[in-house]
Amino acid sequence: MSAFVYALLTACLWGMVPVIEKIGLGKVPAGVGLFYRGFGVIIGMLCLGFWFTVSETGLKIDLKSASLLMLGGILASFIGQFFFYRALKLGDASLVVPVGATYPLVSFVLAVLVLHEKITPGRIFGILMIIAGIVLIKGK
Template sequence: MKAFTFALLTMVFWGLAPVFAKIGLIKTDPFIGLALRTFVISGIILLYGILTGKLGGLAQLDFRSAAFLAGEGIFASLLGHLAYYHALKLDETSRIVPIVAAFPLVTVAVALLFLGEKFNWYKLLGTLFIIAGILLIKK
């Protein structure tokens, strides 16, 4: 139940965030928007880490874990968000967000190919529904 609650919270937060981004980008270059977002979040994370004492956990990270987490940050927080901010700047939020939210298509394919996760018909059906949704929104 805890995982489901966190997933619902994520849905709400990620559902609200594009509206803030779209409004913030009206008079702002996407790079500047991303830089500001990154500075604010970095400050909050740093403060939280100091106040809770969790920042010391960075010293315990092994190289492989650190490299993969850094790679995730580069793909998601840098490249992904920069492309996303450009898309939001150029088109309607209600068209961009559903397309962006189709990222599970990539995740499922990579997880099946490289993580050895098991295929099942529910994953295929879900993937087809996502593709259908993208095609409908694109029109």
């Protein structure tokens, strides 16, 4: 499969999951929801993740790469997900999900500052569209 097809599959799954999670958070605190989501990730890793990891490269990894990937897991899959669940619990999914999905704006700024990636007119236009989207969706 191509990168584009994988990206479309990702969008479909990531588009469905917040609705499922909003329903799941109906009667439980965000922290409890995060615990059970994490449990689901563990089950997924045990069933599929280990197989994919070992079959591709084994478990060989340098300390810097392992540390950065674990930091990413803590920031995105734990802290970020907790904030997302709090937002879902308190607000409408139709507002929370699009605003939460503006993370490419942060990635763009950091990629330019840290990775020295190029700023192009198309990328600037995309960033302006993200900002406009936030303004439009927030409304009042």
